[in-house]
Amino acid sequence: MKNKIKISIAILLFPLAVLAQTKTVTGVINDDQSLPLPGVTVQVKGTQNLGAITNFDGEFTINVDSNTKQVLVFSYVGFQTVEFDVTNTTVVNLSMEIDTAELDEVVVIGYGSVLKKDVTGSISTVKVEDNIANQTTGIDQLLQGRAAGVQVQQNSSALGSGVSVRIRGSNSLRGNNEPLYVIDGVIISSAGEDVIPTGTGNTGQEAQSGLNGLNPRDIERIEILKDASATAIYGSRGANGVVLITTKGGNNQEKGKINAYVTTTVRDITNTYDMLDGVGYAMYQNDIRASVGEPARYVINGSQVFSYINDNSGNQTNTVDSTPNQVHNWQDEVYDTGVSTSFGVSFSGGNEKGDYYLSAGFNDLNGLVENSSFKTQDLRLNLNYDLNDKLRIEARLSSFFSKSDFAEGGDLIGGDQSFVQQTLTYNPIIPNDADNVEDFIDGQTISNPYAWINDFTDESRENRLIASLALKYKFNTPGLLYEFKVGGNLRDKDRSRFYGVTTWQGANSNGLLQNMKLNSLTYQVNNFLRYNRNYNKNHRVNAALGVTYDVRDVESSVYAVEDFVTAQLGTAQPFLGQVISTPLLLRASDQQLFSLLGRVNYTFKNKYTLTTSFRRDGVSKFAEENRYGFFPSFAFAWRAGSEKFISNLNLFSSLKVRAGWGSIGNHGIGPYGTLSNYGASSRLYATSNNGTTVPLILANIANPGLTWESTEQLNFGIDFGFLNGKISGTLDLYEKTTKDLLQQSPIPTSSGFSSILINRGSLENKGLELGLDLAIVDSGDFSLNIGGNIAFNKTEIQNLGLTPGNVMVDNGDGTYTTEKRSHYFGNIPSRGNSIKFPVNIFMEGEEVALFYGWKTDGIFQTGDQMYRINGSMSQPGDIKVLDLNGDGQVDLDDRTVIGNPNPDFVYGINLDFSYKSFSLSALLNGVSGNDIVNGNLYRMGWAEGTYRNVLSDAYHNRWTQSNPTNDYPRLGYSANLFGALMDRVIEDGTYLRLNNITVSYDLPINSINFIESANVYVTGQNLFTWTDYSGYDPEITTFLYDGLIQGTDWNNKPNSQSFLVGINLNF
Secondary structure, eight states: OHHHHHHHHHHHHHHHHHHHTEEEEEEEEEOTTSOBOTTOEEEETTOOSOOEEOOTTSEEEEEEESSSOOEEEEEOTTBOOEEEEOTTOSEEEEEOOBOHHHHTOEEEETTEEEEGGGOOSOEEEEEOOHHHHTTOSSHHHHHTTTSTTEEEEOOTTSTTBOOEEEESSOSOSSSOOOOEEEETTEEEOOTTOOOOOOOSTTOOBOOBOSOTTOOGGGEEEEEEEOSHHHHGGGGGGOTTOEEEEEEOOOOTTOSOEEEEEEEEEEEEEOOOOOBOOHHHHHHHHHHHHHHTTOOOSEEEETTEEEEEEEOTTSOEEEEEOSSOOEEOOHHHHHSOOEEEEEEEEEEEEEETTEEEEEEEEEEEEEOSSTTOEEEEEEEEEEEEEESSSSEEEEEEEEEEEEEEEOTTTOBSSOGGGOHHHHHHHSOSEEOTTOSOTTTOOSTTOTTOHHHHHHSEEEEEEEEEEEEEEEEEEEOSSTTEEEEEEEEEEEEEEEEEEEEOTTSHHHHHHTSEEEEEEEEEEEEEEEEEEEEEEEETTTEEEEEEEEEEEEEEEEEEEEEEEEEESOSTTGGGOGGGEEEEEEEEEEEEEEEEEEEEEEEEEEEETTTEEEEEEEEEEEETTSOGGGOEEEEEEEEEEEOGGGSHHHHTTTOEEEEEEEEEEEEEEEOOSOTTTTSOOEEEOSSOEEOTTSOEEOOEEEOOOOOTTOOOEEEEEEEEEEEEEETTTTEEEEEEEEEEEEESOEEEEEOOGGGTOSEEEEEOOEEEEEEEEEEEEEEEEEETTEEEEEEEEEEEEEEEEEEOOOOOEEEEEEOSSSOEEEEEEOEEEOOOSOSSSSSOSOOEEEETTSBTTEEEEEOEEEEOOTTSOOOEETTEEOOTTSEEEOOTTOSSEESGGGOEEEEOOSOSEEEEEEEEEEETTEEEEEEEEEEESOEEEETTHHHHSSOOSSSSOOBHHHHHTEEOSSOOOSSEEETTOOGGGOOSEEGGGEEEOOEEEEEEEEEEEEOOOTTOTTOOEEEEEEEEEEEEEEEOOOSSOSSOOTTTTOTTSOSEESSOOOOEEEEEEEEEEEO
16 A cells, blocks of 8 residues: 555656756847847757747747756857857846858959848859869859859860850840859950851851860859849940859968869760661661662671672672671760869968968860860969058969860761761761771761861860959048059960861862961959948948959951872971962951949948949940940848848748849940951952952941940849748849840842841840758758759840741641741851751740741651642652641741740759768759750751661651651651751750769878878769750750850760769868
């Protein structure tokens, strides 16, 4: 009985005992001005449970264990985290200090910087991590997928090739849509710049990147100015957005620091076309000969292919050669593994007087083809030094040297003149008497794939120097500063292309050499007066007033010679060429820009910020009466999260609302675009003494009335944070309209010209951008962060100002009608026979560059009603092109919109994970909703019945009487007879790419005194691409800088996946 009583008493007292083990802690939390701070998170250290949140009066209550040591952690965005021991107390009253490292973070903007909390425009910041920078060779790879509204097009296998960056869609119809790049305050205007192309006949030259010269490993951060309120300070050059690049500097708290790295990269092709193998090609050629009543050419025995022997007259006999032919898969043989090495070192440090940063880098990069290479050297020196208490000097100097061979590019023209095309369509069967496949030549073997490796060079040598010097003087008036800065960019490039006699171009000219040269000098002189001051903690002013003078001098030259005495010396001895096909042409391109500009950023009570800026530009391109433009902007930001009625909701940890408007411009014409220009004719005239002379011809009609393209942009944005910053993001809505578009307008041919450059028409972009970051876990040794961005943009042509013409319009119910719409067509992708028609149309009320051509409905079957298509009568097995207007035939009047190259949205996803010494990062980027014209299918997409190889399915799954398929047309079908684009070659360009994944490990180096830290890492790039596109790569890089050809894959190079191993050391 006594035991039962004891048990009962214990049960009754147990809750009291448990209660006695906890205690209640209360208190009030204030900010640095002794005002209550609502929304502060209160947690018990060492736990992940949310303990309490302070109310509107800064008060909190929390229960803690009373038997052990207890420490409370107080955290709030923008304030320093505080830990307080409550083991021996139940009341906590404390004030939290502002976290200056966070709140006072500086964001670089045009011609200055502001506190991050005072930013009113739409700006994306990309912080460059060392491991990421060590993997990249260009700026584009640092931008791709990392900022909302920024679309990057590049090909990682084509070393040094062209790169295109679009910020918030297209702002011009002439192709000048690249953003402005500014490196440490020096304007770089060479994004789409390359040597002038030259050539003979049908040669098309692929562009190389104009941004080579900046080592990504020297970059500290990148700011992308997207809306007009942020870019208007750059006036006539800010319409396409601005990319501000800040390079690294030293730390004046460190006497000296050394960083070194080395990486090795292995690169392989990611995707190939499924072409006919040797056996399939032999069957294809035999069928072609049978269709015209000729005997078979090949005999097939298992996987071997034999030929019939020819007699002494070259006629085929009935005797089969006993030795099999050589059979080749050209893609497997030509595209090889490329091994690259990069290494570099940097030195940094400083003292109370200043700091320094010195770096050097070396890259030996090799592509997918044996002679595709890109070798670079770079050197950078950044110095900051205080001459005295008032005067400071800042110097930047970087140099760059490169040498490249560009075999993977070849020519854009296609057919026998293109390396990419020849690798795909060249005969895979080689006669067995060809001892050396790489040297064979006869009537059919000109321009074989090996000819492009052994007998073609596309060498480039480039030197670049970027430098700036700034003097800053502090006046006695607090916050007042004068800055004088001069900076420039000197670029010298030589590009030589030699076609030996085994290439198509060289065979037709007995060797062909093209020499191109570019000398560019740009410099700016800036004078600025700056004022930055706080008043009574309620007012903050950041203002700048300046005058800038910008000069750009460019000289280009082209020269071509052919008919070589010997082709063995290639590019080394131009004098061996006996015929000058392109006389030496020098072309100067000079311009000056004089500007007055200013900006005021005013903040009241850390809640309300107003920014206004203006710029007045005068540019030498235009006639005097149109030379000057004025570009203002206004923006407002409200830090709503600091309002008591918002913070009392206990919902947002931060909230800022932004709105801005601005006017910006674009002077995207040549320096002498308003004048009549003369040039050398491509034809030489005979003289009376049996010589030749180079005639000068008028190149264009002058138009002194030309002026700026002007763009107005309205932007609304929200920056938000939840759960004490664990969830943060930004949302922007924008609308921008470009007026006075610079366009070529048709004029009567009686003038001697087909068009004249005028200002006419308007273009509108509307879009939405969202960026989101999630700090899922951040506890000691373990962290996990996921981020992403997505951008929707629609570009619509508002007005073209042209006389309306007939276009076929889809009514949406399966019927079509002819309407009057202002429109014009884009450029023709090929000057050959394959795509000899424009593929894009620019039409009022529609998105830019829509695909325009013929709709099809499978294949004509036996018994179908036949009709003429482009003048030729159709037959069973032909592609069935639809007669949309019902006139009984198909001609150009039956064309309609059949596709759209503009994506619905672009996006990026990033992940960062770390556990103790291990870390993992991944980046995915994608594009959705765009169409691609796979122009390569016009060469190999159906069994046309020529010597060229074709897709395996095009032959094996072709239409026959016994196989009445709708997939591929009959043997012998040729679309070269047709005069318009067909929707059969338009494919979905949507893709998602695993752009980068990196695993790294911090090595334990405690026993090595002279090494501060060491990190090894392994990176995979372009490992997977999820897409339905059948071509090499859905990221199209052909015609990057031609706004009149968009979304067209014509000889687009294969992309590569790579694996990199590197080590990063700090001393």
